[in-house]
Amino acid sequence: xxxxxxxxxxxxxxxxxxxxxxxxxxxxxxxxxxxxxxxxxxxxxxxxxxxxxxxxxxxxxxxxxxxxxxxxxxxxxxxxxxxxxxxxxxxxxxxxxxxxxxxxxxxxxxxxxxxxxxxxxxxxxxxxxxxxxxxxxxxxxxxxxxxxxxxxxxxxxxxxxxxxxxxxxxxxxxxxxxxxxxxxxxxxxxxxxxxxxxxxxxxxxxxxxxxxxxxxxxxxxxxxxxxxxxxxxxxxxxxxxxxxxxxxxxxxxxxxxxxxxxxxxxxxxxxxxxxxxxxxxxxxxxxxxxxxxxxxxxxxxxxxxxxxxxxxxxxxxxxxxxxxxxxxxxxxxxxxxxxxxxxxxxxxxxxxxxxxxxxxxxxxxxxxxxxxxxxxxxxxxxxxxxxxxxxxxxxxxxxxxxxxxxxx
Amino acid sequence: xxxxxxxxxxxxxxxxxxxxxxxxxxxxxxxxxxxxxxxxxxxxxxxxxxxxxxxxxxxxxxxxxxxxxxxxxxxxxxxxxxxxxxxxxxxxxxxxxxxxxxxxxxxxxxxxxxxxxxxxxxxxxxxxxxxxxxxxxxxxxxxxxxxxxxxxxxxxxxxxx
Numbered sequence: 213x214x215x216x217x218x219x220x221x222x223x224x225x226x227x228x229x230x231x232x233x234x235x236x237x238x239x240x241x242x243x244x245x246x247x248x249x250x251x252x253x254x255x256x257x258x259x260x261x262x263x264x265x266x267x268x269x270x271x272x273x274x275x276x277x278x279x280x281x282x283x284x285x286x287x288x289x290x291x292x293x294x295x296x297x298x299x300x301x302x303x304x305x306x307x308x309x310x311x312x313x314x315x316x317x318x319x320x321x322x323x324x325x326x327x328x329x330x331x332x333x334x335x336x337x338x339x340x341x342x343x344x345x346x347x348x349x350x351x352x353x354x355x356x357x358x359x360x361x362x363x364x365x366x367x368x369x370x371x372x373x374x375x376x377x378x379x380x381x382x383x384x385x386x387x388x389x390x391x392x393x394x395x396x397x398x399x400x401x402x403x404x405x406x407x408x409x410x411x412x413x414x415x416x417x418x419x420x421x422x423x424x425x426x427x428x429x430x431x432x433x434x435x436x437x438x439x440x441x442x443x444x445x446x447x448x449x450x451x452x453x454x455x456x457x458x459x460x461x462x463x464x465x466x467x468x469x470x471x472x473x474x475x476x477x478x479x480x481x482x483x484x485x486x487x488x489x490x491x492x493x494x495x496x497x498x499x500x501x502x503x504x505x506x507x508x509x510x511x512x513x514x515x516x517x518x519x520x521x522x523x524x525x526x527x528x529x530x531x532x533x534x535x536x537x538x539x540x541x542x543x544x545x546x547x548x549x550x551x552x553x554x555x556x557x558x559x560x561x562x563x564x565x566x567x568x569x570x571x572x573x574x575x576x577x578x579x580x581x582x583x584x585x586x587x588x589x590x591x592x593x594x595x596x597x598x599x600x601x602x603x604x605x606x607x608x609x610x611x612x613x614x615x616x617x618x619x620x
Numbered sequence: 621x622x623x624x625x626x627x628x629x630x631x632x633x634x635x636x637x638x639x640x641x642x643x644x645x646x647x648x649x650x651x652x653x654x655x656x657x658x659x660x661x662x663x664x665x666x667x668x669x670x671x672x673x674x675x676x677x678x679x680x681x682x683x684x685x686x687x688x689x690x691x692x693x694x695x696x697x698x699x700x701x702x703x704x705x706x707x708x709x710x711x712x713x714x715x716x717x718x719x720x721x722x723x724x725x726x727x728x729x730x731x732x733x734x735x736x737x738x739x740x741x742x743x744x745x746x747x748x749x750x751x752x753x754x755x756x757x758x759x760x761x762x763x764x765x766x767x768x769x770x771x772x773x774x775x776x777x778x779x780x781x
Contacts, residue, residue, distance in 0.1 A: 222693050225672025228650060229642050230690055251690045252644045255723040271719055277648020277744055321651065324658075340658035347655075358648040358744040568646045 215243055218553075222251050226329065226557035229567040233560075237553060245548050245556075247541065253571040260531040265291055265365065265500055268528060273359050275533065276569040278321065280359045281314045282511035283533070283569075286518040288363045289444060290507035294500050294522050295365065301446075301488040303367030308446040309380075309483050310353060310362050312476045316387065317346040318512035319469045319476075322564045323394060326466065329558045330407050335397065342390050345383045352376060367493025377484050384477050391473045398466050408463035412547040412559035415460060424543040425536050426514020427472065428563045431457045431464035438510035450482045462562045499526045511536050513564050535569030621763065632678065632704075633758050635667040639677035639701070643694050643730065644720075645684025648744035649711035653681055656747040663751060666758070674700040679757070682736075685713040685720045686727040698734045708738045708753060715739045 216237045222230035230251035236243045256275055260268040269291075273284040285307060292299060299307075320343040327335035347357050353370060354360025362368050398404065414424070419432035429436055437454040439447045455471035457464040502524040509516045514536030523529040540563040548559045585593060595605065621629075642650050656663045657670055671677045674697045686694060698707070709730040712718040717728040730736050740753035 222690065223639075223641055223674070223697055228654075229647065230644075230693070251687060251693070252642070252684075253689065253725050254644055254685065254687060254720045255725040256720075259720070259723045274646045274648075274719055274743070277646040277651060280646075280648070337659050340655065341660060344655075344660045356743075357746060358652065566647060568644075 220556070227560075228325070229565075231565075231567050233556075235548075235553065235556060240552050242548055242551050242553060242556065245545050247545075249541075249567065250571050252568045257531050257533060257572060260528055262527070264498070264526045265528060266498075268531065269363065269365070270359075270361065272531075272533075273361060273363075276535070276566050277358050278318050278566060279314060279511045279513065279516070279569070281310050281362065282509055282516050283518070283535075284361075284363045285311060285445070286507045286509035286511075286516050286533075287520070287531075288365060289509065290505045290518050290520045291365050291500060292496075293505045293507065294503055294520060295497060296501075297366045297494055297496055299367050300491045300494060302371075302490045303492045304446045305483050305487050306353075306368045306370075306372060306492060307363060308450075309372075309480060310350070310360060310368075311445065312479050312483070313346055313350055313353075313380075315512045316473060316476050317343050317350070318564075319473050320346070322469060322512075322561075323466070325564075326462075326558065326561050327404075329561045330404070332404065335394070338390075339394065342387060345387060349376075349380055349383065352379075364493060365496035367491070369493070371492050372487070377487070381481065381484060384480055388474065388477045391470065391477070395470050395474075398470055405463060408461065408466060408558070409459070410461055411551060411555050412462045412562050413460055414543060414547045418546055419460075419543060422542045422546055423539050424514075425539045426511070426564075427455075427465055427468045428514065428540050428543060430455060431468045432460045433458045436515075438508045438515050442508055444507075444509065446483060449486065450479050452479050462558055465562045499524065500528075513537055513566060513569075514539060533572055535566065535572070537563065537566045537570045538572070540565070541570070629761065629763065633761055635669070636679050636706075636754070636758060637669050637671045637677045638679045638681050639671050639674050639697070640681045640683075641694065641697055643682055643684045643690045643714075644687035644726070645711060645713060649683035649714070649742075652744050652747050653683065653710060653750060656750045661747040661751060663754065666751075666755065668754060674698075675702060677701060678704070679706045679708060679754075681708045681710055682730045682734075683710045683714050685717045685723075686730060686733050687725050688727060689725075691727055691733050694730075694733050706737045706757060707734055708740065708757060709736045710740045710750060710753075711745045712741050712743045715741050718743065 218235055218237065220235060221227050221232040232248040234246040256271060259271060263271060269284060269287060272287045273280045275283045320339045324336040324339035350360050351357045354362045362370060414432055416433045419429045419434050433456055435454060435456050440454055452475045455468045455475060457468045500522045502522050504521045507518045516536055517534040519532040520528050521530040544560060544563055548556060551559055640653055655661060680698060680701060709715050713720060714730045717726055720726045738753050738757045740749050742749050
């Protein structure tokens with residue numbers, strides 16, 4: 213049978229964000245997949261270089277609207293390390309609390325989207341209803357439903373009141389009760405299990421070779437979690453277990469995320485129980501010293517890495533962001549091979565893709581072929597192009613230096 | 621206005637089908653748009669339904685600043701919508717480019733590429749704001765004057781006291 217290539221995206225009912233996939237089919241089976249990203253590339257890294265550190269923080273928060281706290285925490289941690297700031301314990305606890313609330317809202321959101329992709333819209337409506345409880349708390353603590361802007365260099369901007377603590381604890385009980393129901397649905401509902409099992413299979417070795425991160429990797433028995441392996445914020449003080457599963461398919465990824473929800477509830481209870489008294493932030497300088505720092509953070513989707521190079525001024529010299537979705541794309545290409553076309557949406561959705569996080573750099577593809585040049589080759593190309601057009605800089609330089617000598 | 625035209629206007633106001641397109645948004649407004657359609661806010665009570673194809677939709681909900689790569693796609697999808705078509709820009713980025721103004725890959729707001737009928741600002745635009753924007757857009761289509769909202773209960777209490 214001859215192979216057929218079909219384009220999907222950038223606007224497609226199965227995709228919530230713009231990305232373009234070229235899927236080559238062998239009959240109904242997917243033979244290979246190629247993707248074109250960059251529809252969401254806004255140039256944030258470059259924009260950060262033109263803004264001060266504190267302005268960059270709010271820009272960084274707008275990389276992604278689902279894991280906004282992840283990016284801002286990773287960035288804040290890096291800047292705090294650069295400036296040598298000691299964040300007060302209470303500040304770290306509140307930061308971790310928001311991080312876990314965000315993980316809950318992100319996982320509930322994913323559970324709903326994944327259910328929607330397999331045609332189980334009832335679960336979508338259920339999880340999104342429950343997610344509103346978390347959104348209320350985030351709005352209460354941060355003042356905004358999505359970009360909470362809780363972080364600042366040296367701590368957090370808002371404190372917790374005893375009322376808010378009681379309110380959160382009460383809602384954690386409600387959410388845990390409802391999550392138990394979702395866990396029951398995930399483990400007992402025969403239709404869901406049949407639909408998700410053996411779909412998007414990736415072995416442990418493949419997950420490690422392809423550099424998968426987060427729940428995608430943990431569902432392939434890769435025991436890796438930055439919160440435990442390289443603890444930051446208040447994670448050294450809390451007890452939790454890293455959820456690992458050996459199903460290696462989309463079903464395993466559902467189980468990992470549902471189990472992580474329970475861990476998040478437990479972490480939040482521990483944080484609120486042991487919340488230390490004291491200040492929430494220390495004063496940070498405007499100018500940051502020169503140096504290079506690297507920060508890791510376990511976002512709901514996996515490991516988020518931020519690299520900052522400071523040059524002693526109030527603006528960063530370079531900011532580089534590696535979002536978890538970018539690390540998972542190669543794994544998607546592997547997972548999707550051999551599946552049916554109808555499985556493509558759920559396999560892509562299984563990594564919880566976030567294109568706005570991913571689209572950090574673009575590669576310009578010329579419509580009629582072309583090549584990617586290194587910096588040296590580009591310089592050589594420029595020199596030769598000008599020479600062909602009658603302008604030789606080497607010659608000009610020689611003439612200029614001769615004239616300068618004559619003047620002397 | 622003829623009877624048929626009346627029926628068409630009534631149907632248009634009672635069942636606006638929506639297509640959502642992200643032109644480079646950070647996901648926040650997109651999630652809030654979906655949020656407005658799920659149980660707590662439930663835009664479906666106004667007959668709003670999310671559709672997959674632009675050819676089925678009356679209203680295009682666009683979020684995010686227009687990036688260079690998505691601009692042509694945005695125009696193409698706008699052209700595919702059947703007349704009459706309406707565009708709602710959700711979020712500050714969609715209204716003006718927001719924090720991304722001046723970035724090398726950002727053209728600006730949605731109105732740089734296609735005409736916009738309603739602007740819903742906010743970072744991210746709250747579901748309540750989205751509902752308000754959609755209702756305002758729909759009531760602007762109604763030739764009849766829109767009934768004034770009921771008086772605030774607080775004022776009533778103050779008057780009786």
